[in-house]
Amino acid sequence: MRVLFVGHGPAHIPWIIPLAWASRLAGHEVRVAVRPQCVAPVTRAGLVAVPVGDDAVTGAVAARQLGLGPGRLKSAGESAAVLDPDLSEALTEKMIAVADTLTDDLVDFARFWRPDIVVHDTAAAAGLVAAAAVEVPAVGHTWGVSLGVHCERESELRPSYARLFERFGLDPVIGPSVWIDPCPPGLRPPHGVRRADMRYVPFAGPAAVPxxxxxxxxxxxxxxxxxxxxxxxxxxxxxxxxxxxxxxxxxxxxxxxxxxxxxxxxxxxxxxxxxxxxxxxxxxxxxxxxxxxxxxxxxxxxxxxxxxxxxxxxxxxxxxxxxxxxxxxxxxxxxxxxxxxxxxxxxxxxxxxxxxxxxxxxxxxxxDAMPLPDQLVGFLEECVRAGHTEVPTPKEAGRR
CATH class of the missing domain: 3.40.50.2000 (Glycogen Phosphorylase B;)
Structure with missing residues (x-):
């Protein structure tokens, strides 16, 4: 099985390393597509990186200011720890704009390498486009918080999201989505996307113990x-x-x-x-x-x-x-x-x-009670066999 991981910014790369390595250790081929600035963290982890996009172009979009100063949460009476609607909307549009600078290279690579499944950072919407281009399942991977680009139903289809796909002659990916989530339930706010729990395994790079x-x-x-x-x-x-x-x-x-x-x-x-x-x-x-x-x-x-x-x-x-x-x-x-x-x-x-x-x-x-990364590799394998992501997660199947 060929697994294409699609990363986002530097702070997000450590989140996908454990599952990428679990996939390698299960005997699968793995490539990690990232912006050039993220190549070094991937290769330091012993994985094969695929640079996509131009850092100057993508960086200009990623640097767009959203007014992220403190005090932008909803009041506790609405929903604790949720970003306000205007900020959430601006964030989603920014993630889509970043994806738009990466999709040409990523789709070209996907059509060349022909992965069997795409695992994408939930902030990296370009992964959804690459999966659609080669007609394989796409699975999201959170970075600890319930934020990312997704479209669960036709009524949620936004024009900017649709355009990511349309310029490649593709139909936009519309749910149901599934996100691999290493955040423990006690720190996870409610969210509409189905989750595949995975034990959090910290990865912060190599070191010599002093x-x-x-x-x-x-x-x-x-x-x-x-x-x-x-x-x-x-x-x-x-x-x-x-x-x-x-x-x-x-x-x-x-x-x-x-x-x-x-x-x-x-x-x-x-x-x-x-x-x-x-x-x-x-x-x-x-x-x-x-x-x-x-x-x-x-x-x-x-x-x-x-x-x-x-x-x-x-x-x-x-x-x-x-x-x-x-x-x-x-x-x-x-x-x-x-x-x-x-x-x-x-x-x-x-x-x-x-x-x-x-x-x-x-x-x-x-x-500690959440399924280990190798169990999620089995989930990815089942998604490939089924041709979609509506298969039981390890938790749903009662496996650890």
Whole structure:
């Protein structure tokens, strides 16, 4: 079986790596089609990348501003943690516009390589066009949140979506859709698309374990990780006061930063160290709590280790995830510009109150109960045999 994975931006690539590798280990041929800027993360994972599109052209569309500042969620009385309708509409149109810059190359490759199935990031609508071009099933793959391009019925068909297909002489793909979803149910808001659950397996790249992580710590002080993620500078402006507040609690701090962020770090005080481009899933195994920008990947990695987390969101997407984590009881959230004293008090509460860790561990239990990626490979195989995606998911079939 030939499986064509279609990725989106750099922050989305880690989500598709586990299933891509599970497919390879099952003996299938795998290609991962991505924008040129995402080739390196794919090849570092040992997979074969197919560059599609022109980064300058696609980047100009992807950089389109949508007003993602905080405060763009619906009120709690409507539906908690849902983006407002205007922003959701603008986001969908932006994802379609990005897809329009990629479809020529992607359809050409699909017609050349002839995949048996296409697994596409739910934000990568170009994957739906490629699947239609070679008449194979298309399966979505979420990036931890319930956002993406889909069309479940004729009444939802938008002109821009239809045009993606029409210029290739194709009929637009209209539901029912199915999305592979590694987000545990306790952090997943309701959504109209059918889900195929898959256990979340963190992937954050290779590393060599440093000596200080290969021995027991010589301090009883809690160790708190602070990160703004690997694709943003989200916490750069508030990092120093966050660190100061944690040191005021008597905690040791480890900063997880990118190479670019490492160049701009000040002299670090005692009790604070930095790790550069280091896998967060390895680091958090040694920590007691996480303070971060509200990234979905960072948050779910904390959950896999049963860690409480403090989120400091700076835009609507980060607010969306922060609200889900806060509502689950596995963490707390504050505005990114919260006063130093508020950050310190929130982390102290995270460390002192057992319920945060208990709830985080309960969510980890939900993850552990979800089907492993190899079970989803079986689901893909069944979709290929049937010629469509309306086959039982591993959960529906009672398999793990």
């Amino acid at each position: 000596s200080w992580l290969r021995r027991d710590r010589d301090s009883e002080r809690p160790l708190v990780c602070v990160t703004g993620g690997v694709t943003t500078a989200a916490l750069d402006e508030v990092r120093d006061h966050v660190v100061a507040s944690l040191r005021g609690l008597g905690a040791d701090v480890v900063l997880a930063v990118t190479a670019a962020q490492a160049e701009n770090l000040p002299q670090l005080p005692d009790g604070v160290r930095a790790v550069e481009s280091f896998p967060l899933d390895v680091l958090l195994a040694h920590c007691d709590a996480l303070v971060h920008h509200g990234g979905v990947g960072s948050g779910l990695i904390a959950v896999t280790h049963g860690l409480p987390q403090l989120l400091l969101p700076q835009n609507a997407f980060q607010e969306h995830w922060s609200d889900l984590v806060r509502s689950s009881g596995a963490g707390a959230a504050l505005p990114a510009d919260a006063a130093e004293g508020a950050v310190g008090a929130a982390v102290q509460d995270l460390l002192a109150r057992p319920s945060y860790r208990q709830r985080a561990r309960a969510l980890r239990g939900e993850i």
